[in-house]
Amino acid sequence: MIASATPIPAAPSRRLGIIGSIVGLLALIAAVLPHWVVPIVFPPPPADKVIVDTGHRVKDRIAAKVKGVEYQAPKVEKSIGRSWSETTSVAAISLGLLAILFSVLSLIFREERLLAAVAATFGTGAIAIEISFFMMGALILIAILYVIGNIIGLF
16 A cells, blocks of 8 residues: 655745845945945045135126126036945945836746845835935935024024
8 A cells, every 4th residue: 555645835936035035235325335335445535625606606697697697517427436335326326226126027927925025124224324314415405504594594
């Protein structure tokens, strides 16, 4: 007599979940790391140089207005650090969305839920970090405008 063997259930595939988790981790790295590394590798110009350059541009603009000539702003080229920051910001959001897509596909194809959740968390975290840095910049700009408005008596 042959003993009947019970079939061993096949382990669910993990391919999309693993790919999504790796892409999400890359998105998280692209979102966090450049905010600390880029200023160290490519330091911004000193504050006094920025202030002097801004003063010269304001003076040139006023002189053009007095002469009745249209002001032609000098072409300012982006620094390497700024272009790296913009590139990594776009990469972080794109990779975050891609990780979320892999997470959804992983759930659709009934793969392991834990890896899908990890991929979605990494992707969402990377997007949230990028949005939070943008919001911090916006809040700082609003605070500066409020202080300037307060000084000139608008409020």
